[in-house]
Amino acid sequence: MKKNKIYFETNFWAAYEIGNPFEVIDAFFDYAHLDHYKQRLGEEFLYINRQDVYKKEYPGQVFVFYTALRSFLKACLCLQYKGKKWKVKQYSECKSVLHQASLTKEEYADPFMVFQTAFAEQSLDEFEFFLSEITHLSMSPYTIEFDTDLITPYIHLIKMLDASQLMRERGVEKIKKKALQRSESDDATLSS
Numbered sequence: 804m805k806k807n808k809i810y811f812e813t814n815f816w817a818a819y820e821i822g823n824p825f826e827v828i829d830a831f832f833d834y835a836h837l838d839h840y841k842q843r844l845g846e847e848f849l850y851i852n853r854q855d856v857y858k859k860e861y862p863g864q865v866f867v868f869y870t871a872l873r874s875f876l877k878a879c880l881c882l883q884y885k886g887k888k889w890k891v892k893q894y895s896e897c898k899s900v901l902h903q904a905s906l907t908k909e910e911y912a913d914p915f916m917v918f919q920t921a922f923a924e925q926s927l928d929e930f931e932f933f934l935s936e937i938t939h940l941s942m943s944p945y946t947i948e949f950d951t952d953l954i955t956p957y958i959h960l961i962k963m964l965d966a967s968q969l970m971r972e973r974g975v976e977k978i979k980k981k982a983l984q985r986s987e988s989d990d991a992t993l994s995s
Contacts, residue, residue: 811877815870824885825975827878828967834871837968841961843868848957850941851949857941869938872960876930879918879963885975886915892974904965905958914966921959930956 813821817830847865850857858865891914903911910917925933933956940947 809877809881811874812870813874816867816874824878824881827874828882828971831871831875831878832968832971837964840872840964844872844957844960844964847937847941848953851937851953852940852946854944854946856944862942865938865942869934872934873931875963875967876927876934876960879967880922880927882915882967882970883918883922886913886919888978889915889975890978891915891970892976905962906965906969910962910966911969914970917959917962917966921963925956925959930960933957933960 808822811821811824811827813819813827813830816834821827821830847857847868856862906914906917910920921930932951933953936949936951937953937957940949
């Protein structure tokens with residue numbers, strides 16, 4: 804059976820197509836810093852109930868931001884499956900809650916959990932709808948009534964940004980086969 808390949812569509816903001824989700828994350832944070840993404844996402848979110856248009860002096864920036872986040876979400880979708888074969892290096896006990904950002908202690912220890920939780924609750928299509936909806940609403944000069952939950956995907960997206968940055972800072976390494984086999988046999992024993 805042939806696997807479906809996900810195209811990250813990074814050529815809109817990175818100027819070339821990237822095929823590896825870890826490389827997409829690196830390019831994403833090379834393109835802009837974590838604080839920039841969180842600030843822009845928060846600003847865009849605040850404009851959904853205003854009659855002002857977000858970035859009306861240069862709306863092209865909103866489109867580029869949208870495409871970068873869309874590529875990021877596709878990379879995160881792939882990363883949820885990488886947690887069984889990869890681990891984050893250099894885990895040290897978190898000394899401050901501020902250092903954890905939006906992550907719980909468990910998510911800070913294993914950032915792959917963030918992606919698994921997010922995509923267990925919301926599909927990629929639902930996240931893409933969320934991005935489209937906040938982009939549309941923030942660019943509209945009218946207040947538009949909406950009946951969809953925009954808070955839950957927003958929170959998951961913030962957590963995925965924090966987890967990705969944490970993974971990038973610490974680095975990832977492939978789990979050795981023996982450790983992976985031992986982990987799978989432990990899982991089989993627990994389920995019996």
